Amino acid sequence: MTARPTPLREVHESLGATLTDFAGWLMPLRYGSESAEHKAVREAAGLFDLSHMGEIFVTGPQAGEALDHALVGHLSALNVGRARYTMICAEDGGVLDDLIVYRLDEAEFMVVANAANYPVVAAALAERALPYDAVVDDRSEEFALIAVQGPRSQEILAKLTDADLDGLKYYAGLPAVVAGADALIARTGYTGEDGFELFVKNADAVPLWHALAEAGADLGLKAAGLSARDTLRLEAGMPLYGNELTSELTPYDAGLGRVVKLDKPGDFVGKAVLSAAPEPTRKLVGLVARGRRVPRHGYSVVRQADGEVVGVVTSGAPSPTLGKPIAMAYVDAGVTGELAVDIRGSHEPVDVVDLPFYKKN
Amino acid sequence: MTIPSELSYTAEHEWVRGEDVVTVGITAYAADQLGDVVFVQLPEAGAEVSAGEPCGEVESTKSVSDVYSPVTGEITDVNPAVTDDPSLLNSDPYGEGWLFKVRVTEEPGDLLDADAYAKLTEGSES
Structure with a gap:
């Protein structure tokens, strides 16, 4: 078409x-x-x-x-x-x-x-x-x-x-x-x-x-x-x-x-x-990657401690304003501890932040 | 789109310069298709690479792509400038945006000349 x-x-x-x-x-x-x-x-x-x-x-x-x-x-x-x-x-x-x-x-x-x-x-x-x-x-x-x-x-x-x-x-x-x-x-x-x-x-x-x-x-x-x-x-x-x-x-x-x-x-x-x-049972959260690899749509969110899958990335991109990769993800509502995103097999650490990532002055 | 005549190319959009120790990068066409490159992961010096096998990755705003080694051999040098500033792949893909150098241990196989590479990209130009 x-x-x-x-x-x-x-x-x-x-x-x-x-x-x-x-x-x-x-x-x-x-x-x-x-x-x-x-x-x-x-x-x-x-x-x-x-x-x-x-x-x-x-x-x-x-x-x-x-x-x-x-x-x-x-x-x-x-x-x-x-x-x-x-x-x-x-x-x-x-x-x-x-x-x-x-x-x-x-x-x-x-x-x-x-x-x-x-x-x-x-x-x-x-x-x-x-x-x-x-x-x-x-x-x-x-x-x-x-x-x-x-x-x-x-x-x-x-x-x-x-x-x-x-x-x-x-x-x-x-x-x-x-x-x-x-x-x-x-x-x-x-x-x-x-x-x-x-x-x-x-x-x-x-x-x-x-x-x-x-x-x-x-x-x-x-x-x-x-x-x-x-x-x-x-x-x-x-x-x-x-x-x-x-x-x-x-x-x-x-x-x-x-x-x-x-x-x-x-x-x-x-x-x-x-x-x-x-x-x-899940909540939408913001993720900021600590490294430079980008969490993208469909990638799994995992608990760093044991690698258990606790969510999924819905959107992700390098943020031009923050200078770091950012993402939105659905994660289990009760999840605690450090999280990471499975980026093509490697667990890249992320920080969970409140949305939005950017607010105009 | 720039396709320097003195270089060799692969169907995976890498370019190759030199003979015994070759310099490798991605083409202007590839950089343009990717958009702004934000992250480059390269093999380390000393690593063995094989022709046609992935040995790194290039990530842009919209996508991530593997980098394939065009030749078989040993990595002798990687470009630290592109890991610090990945936008060099967009601004100077055939110059400061080079990725790595390989000491060739096997005769390279099916590399394309500039004309053949130009034909390859024409078909998929949007």
Whole structure:
């Protein structure tokens, strides 16, 4: 199967990007040095193509109630213009995807889902919304998503729009004109930095990218690929679906039980199981390697004393900010003593730390 | 992608320079495919290596790869600069980013010339 290009494919190619198949999409992995891209986002700003993400609209007088039933969050309580991080679960409580839901209007919500999952999410939403006066419309094909992330992102975006960016809070969205194009400006991200995500129609993606690149040229803005995005989110302790989140795990297993609103009105899919869920037997922790070899996805976490397997690494990478390899891992809740990661047969010592690894000032 | 004409190559993307004592490194193509190299593990001086057998590893942000010895012989020298600063593999793969030297004890087998190596990488260029 050939990976699908985003509207920005030719821009990436002209920048010399290494392209990779990610969840069926042909995406930029990196443009040059991924560490330099990572650093640009921490110190100045980075420009990302996230057009592979899904945008599913839920509209109608009962759109909020439909989402309350379909998702674990209390979306009907969301104010217009605000956004919420939430999840969609199966009847057995397993996570089908993690989502950001924007309330665009009283009777209009936009659900942003991961590239690999949005067809499943759209189908589940359509089915779960049936009893409600609400329409589910998967409009992922129409939209491109460009993110500007990093401490200088507001300065860059402000050159291209009259929108009140100072008044735009974290996890809020504002329809506005950016570089002549109609956009939804969202103050959200997946990097641990301040930043914006701009939803635009496909046809506006290339001119918007060029306008942002030019606006940021003298402010240290760099195009950044999925490789940098992954190390940025890992440092920020943010879960990735397929790694920290899977259909085998509940939100509680992932330490994200706060997104489950058991006391919201009415029933929701997964409630019966989630409300009776026992204490998780494993917990998600941060690991910092003492050596230079990198713990990676799927490697075993072992107790140093006896080599007993006590967990598994979900994500790992060399951290450009810490200068050491870092990882997230599920380990047995009661485990004590020194831990190590089995890196191709050798037990490399690690320290267990609180997440996130990195927090912006 | 740079492929110096005076070097020999392997299908595992190592380059080889010299005759009796050869210098070994990884190609610019390999370094580019790996991305930023963050860790290099090399054999120790005095170790015996065999052609086509793994003798070290190179780790980047996204992946880890074995380093294969292109020839059979004894390690005479390893480059301490690359263990201190693995990014030399990205910035100067054919120069300061060399990995180790081997005193060759068996006639090298199927090494590729620059043209043959160029053909090999063309097919997989993304």
